[in-house]
Amino acid sequence: MASSSTKLIALFIPALLLMSCGSENAVEDAMEQQIEEETGGDANVDIDGDAVRIETDDGTFETGSASLPENWPEDVSVYPEGKVTYSAVMNPSTGDSGMAFVITTNDSVEDVTDYYKDQLPADGWTMEAAMEAGTMVVLGGSKGERKVSLMITGSEDQTSVTVSVQE
Secondary structure, eight states: OOOHHHHHHHHHHHHHHHHOOSOHHHHHHHHHHHHHHHHSSOEEEEEETTEEEEEETTEEEEEEESSOOTTOOTTSOOOTTOEEEEEEEEEESSSOOEEEEEEEESSOHHHHHHHHHHHHHHTTOEEEEEEEETTEEEEEEEETTEEEEEEEEEOSSOEEEEEEEEO
């Protein structure tokens, strides 16, 4: 499991970016200082447009890209009618690494859910959890030591899918 400092970093990045209103270098310096104070270790923050990369003694965290993570596993399919709007990668030196992406589609929650309920087992995943509440569906599965989880939510005209893999 990831260290608490790495989780803290992952939770506060969006808030720090939204609150920042200076140059990228000034924001990077402020984030590095805050992370170093919180963790007691070194931090390197690199902001490039919407993408953020943070390296600490606990590992690396990347977020903000509107494309799949570079090493996205081939056995976790991407919904064919979806558009990637966000992705993140966390590679801690302590604990489990993982990655995630968010897609949006005009297809229904039911269509997306049916796709993943069929496709994940076809890709060798054992489905272990399925929960539905209104327009939200949560699915979970495993393959060896790896875990996959999905949260599928819908509104009147759009469905959002968050897919994460824990290595």
